[in-house]
Every structure is written in structure tokens, then in C-alpha cells.
Amino acid sequence: MPDLREQVGQLLIFGFEGTEPSAGLRTAISTLQPGGIILFARNITEPRQTWELLNAVRSLARTPMFLCVDMEGGTVDRLKGVIAPSPAAADVFATGNKKLFRAHGRMIGEECRALGFNVDFAPVLDLGLEPSRSVLTSRAVSPKPQDATTYAKEFLRGLQDTRVLGCGKHFPGLGEAALDTHHELPSIAKKWKRLWNEDLYPYRKLRKDLPFIMVAHAAYPEVTGDRTPASISRQWITDILRKKIGYGGLIVSDDLEMGGVLAAGSIEHAAVETIRAGADMFLVCHNEEHVWAAYRAVVNEAERDQRFAEQVARACSRVLESKKHQREMRRFPSAPSDRKVRKLREAMSRFSEAVREATA
Numbered sequence: 001m002p003d004l005r006e007q008v009g010q011l012l013i014f015g016f017e018g019t020e021p022s023a024g025l026r027t028a029i030s031t032l033q034p035g036g037i038i039l040f041a042r043n044i045t046e047p048r049q050t051w052e053l054l055n056a057v058r059s060l061a062r063t064p065m066f067l068c069v070d071m072e073g074g075t076v077d078r079l080k081g082v083i084a085p086s087p088a089a090a091d092v093f094a095t096g097n098k099k100l101f102r103a104h105g106r107m108i109g110e111e112c113r114a115l116g117f118n119v120d121f122a123p124v125l126d127l128g129l130e131p132s133r134s135v136l137t138s139r140a141v142s143p144k145p146q147d148a149t150t151y152a153k154e155f156l157r158g159l160q161d162t163r164v165l166g167c168g169k170h171f172p173g174l175g176e177a178a179l180d181t182h183h184e185l186p187s188i189a190k191k192w193k194r195l196w197n198e199d200l201y202p203y204r205k206l207r208k209d210l211p212f213i214m215v216a217h218a219a220y221p222e223v224t225g226d227r228t229p230a231s232i233s234r235q236w237i238t239d240i241l242r243k244k245i246g247y248g249g250l251i252v253s254d255d256l257e258m259g260g261v262l263a264a265g266s267i268e269h270a271a272v273e274t275i276r277a278g279a280d281m282f283l284v285c286h287n288e289e290h291v292w293a294a295y296r297a298v299v300n301e302a303e304r305d306q307r308f309a310e311q312v313a314r315a316c317s318r319v320l321e322s323k324k325h326q327r328e329m330r331r332f333p334s335a336p337s338d339r340k341v342r343k344l345r346e347a348m349s350r351f352s353e354a355v356r357e358a359t360a
Contacts, residue, residue: 004309007316008298009033011275013068013252015285019045021056024288029060032295035281035319036066036119041078047115047336050082054116055332063320064329068119071108074138083111083341084348087355088138089124093151095358101151105158107351111344113162114336118328120159121167121214123152125202127175135180145201152202156209163328168206170216170254171241172230173199181217181254185263187227188220195223200245207247211326214252215279217261229261231274238278250322253282257290268297276308280315
């Protein structure tokens with residue numbers, strides 16, 4: 001087992017500025033030895049540059065890293081400017097064709113894999129309900145939990161075809177959230193029985209299919225009795241997701257820099273409390289100072305509290321065990337050739353046309 005500081009590093013996935021490894025980024029990865037990194041559109045200018053950036057950062061880590069991106073298609077498409085735009089999940093679902101659902105995951109997975117990513121934080125399992133329509137838009141496929149599950153299951157199979165790990169989000173569900181968790185903390189006044197039968201249905205059915213589940217910054221006072229965000233709630237993460245639903249994969253918090261969780265306290269507080277609640281990993285997606293502050297807070301709390309240190313060690317063990325057994329972690333792809341990129345663009349264009357024709 002690694003020492004405490006390396007254990008904490010494995011619980012961290014962080015984002016950064018720039019399109020090439022700065023001195024600060026090299027220091028952060030070499031020192032913190034994070035479990036993963038995540039790229040955004042700000043980091044991505046062309047296929048070869050993206051591959052070189054991922055290759056450079058992964059070479060600084062002693063343990064294979066989760067190389068992550070948000071690629072859902074539609075409004076959340078980090079690669080549309082460097083390869084080709086992908087249809088939104090709702091548009092693909094509207095075809096009613098399971099083969100196209102799977103092809104959506106496969107097309108996105110092939111793009112991710114070619115550039116060096118091994119984790120895609122998709123699909124969205126939130127229900128397309130009226131309160132969240134202006135926030136989630138085409139990211140949610142249907143108000144019906146069975147529909148969301150059917151699409152997600154096929155999308156995940158498509159990702160798996162290309163050796164990319166998927167992630168269901170945003171647990172327990174943002175379908176009833178009228179506020180954007182990037183900026184505010186939604187409070188969802190929905191009874192437990194309805195949550196269990198509706199919003200939690202996809203997680204229950206897909207618990208063995210999801211390598212990751214991402215936990216949302218939203219409050220569910222009818223369940224917890226207060227406005228604690230699910231992302232730092234032991235009741236939601238350990239009692240419900242881990243024990244009642246029986247999920248055995250990796251649990252990751254949404255970005256701890258988001259307003260939804262910072263409404264409950266500092267980023268240091270959020271980082272400690274998400275791990276205390278039972279998360280295995282946490283995201284800090286933008287500010288370098290926040291990355292270091294969150295990391296130090298978890299280290300300091302583990303040095304102070306033996307029970308918390310044991311929790312850190314268990315989470316680290318799950319992360320390392322997952323990396324050991326995931327074939328997606330075993331090989332970094334060769335650099336994408338111009339021909340490969342051209343073929344990806346053509347394939348995505350054909351897929352987009354097939355979706356349009358199926359819904360015309």
C-alpha cells in the first residue's frame with residue numbers, strides 16, 4: 001500500500017489551464033501523483049496536441065492514471081472542434097434504434113481512445129423532467145426511467161467496445177432540479193418512494209454496468225432531513241448507493257469547485273466530507289490553488305483522524321484495484337495519424353446523418 005500522501009493522490013482527479021504541460025502542472029503531477037486528470041475544451045486544440053498532452057502528463061505518474069473527458073455529444077462535446085460534432089443524447093434516443101444508441105457510445109469512444117482518453121464521464125442518467133428542462137436540455141433523453149436506462153446501457157456497451165470507461169451521472173438525479181449545480185445548490189423536494197422508483201431506477205438497473213458513478217451537488221431534504229448536498233452525504237453515498245443499491249464500482253464527486261457544493265462550505269471542507277461520506281475520488285477541475293488546498297485538507301484530516309485515514313486507505317485500494325483490472329488502463333494508444341482523424345470525422349458525419357434521417 002502506498003504511503004498516506006500517495007493514497008490521497010489516488011483519490012484526486014484534477015483539471016488545469018493550458019494546452020501543454022506547464023512547469024506548475026509537471027510539479028503538481030510529480031508531487032501529488034493524482035489518480036487522474038481531466039481535460040476540457042480549453043486544453044484541446046487539435047488531435048495530435050491532445051494526445052501529446054495526455055502522453056506527457058501520464059509519463060509523470062508512477063501509477064496509470066484515469067485520463068478523463070466529458071463527452072456526451074450535443075452541448076457537452078469537448079472534441080467537436082478537433083474531430084466532428086456528435087449528436088446530442090436526446091437526438092440519438094429519438095431515433096428509437098438501439099443499434100444507434102450503441103453506435104453513439106462507440107463513435108464517441110473511438111474518438112476518446114484515439115486521442116488517449118480512457119474515461120468518458122457519460123452517459124447522463126438524469127430524467128428529462130419539466131423542472132430541469134432549461135438546465136439539462138438535450139443531455140437528458142427522456143422523462144421515463146426505463147428509457148434513460150435503455151439508452152445508457154447501449155451507450156455504455158459502445159464505450160466498452162472501444163475500451164473506454166463510462167460514468168453514470170448525476171446521482172441521485174437532477175431531473176427535478178430547476179437550478180444549475182455549477183452555480184447554486186438545488187433543493188429537490190421529492191419523496192423517497194418516487195426517487196427510488198424514478199430517478200434511482202437507472203442506477204439500480206445499471207449498477208453492474210457502470211465503472212464510475214458521479215454524485216451530484218443537490219440536496220434532497222425529504223430523504224436526509226436537511227440541505228446537505230448528496231456529494232458530501234454519507235446517507236446518499238454509503239447507505240443508499242453503496243449498501244442499498246449495492247454498487248461496487250468507483251464513486252466520484254462532481255467538481256468540488258461548483259457552487260452547489262461550495263454553498264455548504266469551503267473546498268477543503270468539501271474534499272474531506274465527500275471522502276468521509278464514502279466517495280472514492282473527487283474532482284477539482286479548474287483552479288490550481290484549489291487542487292493543492294483540497295489535497296492538503298484530506299492529508300491533514302487523515303493525519304489527525306485514524307478512522308478517516310482508514311477510509312482513505314480503503315478508497316485508495318478500490319481505485320488501485322479498479323486500475324489493475326480494467327483493460328482500458330493497460331495500453332496507451334499510438335499517436336493519431338491524419339488518416340485516422342479523417343476516418344473518425346467521416347464516421348461521425350455518417351452517424352450524424354443516420355440520426356437525422358431516422359428522426360426526419
